[in-house]
Amino acid sequence: MALFLSTHINKVDKKGRVSVPAQFRDQLSAEAFQGIVLFRSHAHPALEGFAWSYMEEISRRLENFDLFSAEQDDLATTVFGESVQLAFDGEGRVVLPVDLMQFAGVVEQAAFVGLGNKFQIWDAAELEKRRTEARRNVRDKNLTLPKGEAA
Amino acid sequence: MALFLSTHINKVDKKGRVSVPAQFRDQLSAEAFQGIVLFRSHAHPALEGFAWSYMEEISRRLENFDLFSAEQDDLATTVFGESVQLAFDGEGRVVLPVDLMQFAGVVEQAAFVGLGNKFQIWDAAELEKRRTEARRNVRDKNLTLPKGEAA
DNA sequence: TGGATATTTATGGGATAGCATGGGTTTTGG
DNA sequence: CCAAAACCCATGCTATCCCATAAATATCCA
Structure with missing residues (x-):
């Protein structure tokens, strides 16, 4: 299973191309489809990124809805x-x-943010605000990681 | 499970390289990823260090959220x-x-402090102050180890 | 036990390969 | 036939690899 960590900021050239961070590509090396899947975030001005194989997991979770x-x-x-x-x-x-x-407000600097089994793409400038917000939420709501059951 | 013990002080060279204490590396020898994961401590001017597998565990726990x-x-x-x-x-x-x-104020001497399943990296000088503080807290507040349930 | 020899560790520096980036050229498809 | 997309090659920079050394530790054998 891919595990995306840390934040990498890469430049978008005038053709709209961006290097996907090498660390992320390594995590995807075992994938049948060599590339990524993107869609608009529901909560942020950002893009959600996944490995192709993870889309099946999303599909499975959607079935839990009526x-x-x-x-x-x-x-x-x-x-x-x-x-x-x-x-x-x-x-x-x-x-x-x-x-x-x-949609993501990406101008020139695209920030790839590793979030475990997915990642997000932000405009580098916008990301800083998001960071402070996330930190505040974790602190104020006292969010912790439940031991839970192994998935 | 890795178990990090005791404190090791190593030099940071001009390329920014530090030897991870051999004792710590031994604890990580069974890891799939040969290296460490670091992030900023939320409570101290120091870095928190983990084994890759520990991040996988965190990732698993996050999957329990929607x-x-x-x-x-x-x-x-x-x-x-x-x-x-x-x-x-x-x-x-x-x-x-x-x-x-x-962030950690590390200049030249990096102190690796074993804390069980994680470790911290401090600037060697800064660590001394932290030590006296921790000792004082344990004494003043009469802190003890709860029996607790195994994690 | 002790003393000599071999390993391991921490450290330093030069060589090398990989990455991010840019631009040109061919291919594709409408 | 033209525009856009895919492919190919070039480059500077940085991170990685590789070798060398000294000190500390461990090992061995008499």
């Missing part, structure tokens, strides 16, 4: 309907579609 | 997004990123 429920439909529409599959070029780059770049 | 939930997002952003993955070189060293060194 079939035909409004929520299931909405999620499925945004997640599957609007996701894009981006293949690496020979240098490990992907081309960010313009509409996704605009 | 996908895209705010809690999952906040935790992952602070824990995974702000961590770095550092591989050993042939001599068992890692390169400390400059921003992390600055």
Whole structure:
């Protein structure tokens, strides 16, 4: 299972290409599809990124919603309907579609934020605010990691 | 499970490299990823160090949250997004990123402090102050070890 | 036990390969 | 036939590899 860690800031060139961090590519080396899957975040001006194989896990979790429920439909529409599959070029780059770049407010510096089994892409400047917010939430709500059951 | 004990002080060279104490490396010899994971301590001017497998454990626990939930997002952003993955070189060293060194105030002498399943990296001088403080707390508040349940 | 020899560790520095980035060229498809 | 996308090659920088040394530790054998 891929595990994405740390934050890498890479430049978007005028063709819309960005290097996917080498560390992230390593985590994806065993994947059948050599590339990433992206869609708009539901909560932030950012993009959610996954390994192709993880989309199956998302599908499985969506089935936990009531079939035909409004929520299931909405999620499925945004997640599957609007996701894009981006293949690496020979240098490990992907081309960010313009509409996704605009959605995330990515200008020139794209920040890849590792979040475990997924990652996010932020505009580098915008990310700082998000960071402070996340830190505050963790502290104020006293969020901790439950021991839970192994998945 | 790795068990980090005692304190080792090693030098940071001008390339930013430090030898990870051999005792610590021994504890990590069974790890799939040969290296360490670091992030900023929330409580001290120091860095927290873990084995890769420990991050996998955290990742598993995060999977118990709903996908895209705010809690999952906040935790992952602070824990995974702000961590770095550092591989050993042939001599068992890692390169400390400059921003992390600055955060911990590490100048030249890095102190590796074993804390059980994790360890901390302090500036050697700063650590002395922390030590006296910790001793005083234990004495004044009469801290003891609870029997507790095994984790 | 003791003293000589071999390993391991921490450290230093030069050589090398990999990564991020840029630009040109061919291919594709509408 | 033209534009956009995929492919290919070039480059500077940095991280990684590799070798060397000294000190500390461990090992061995008489």
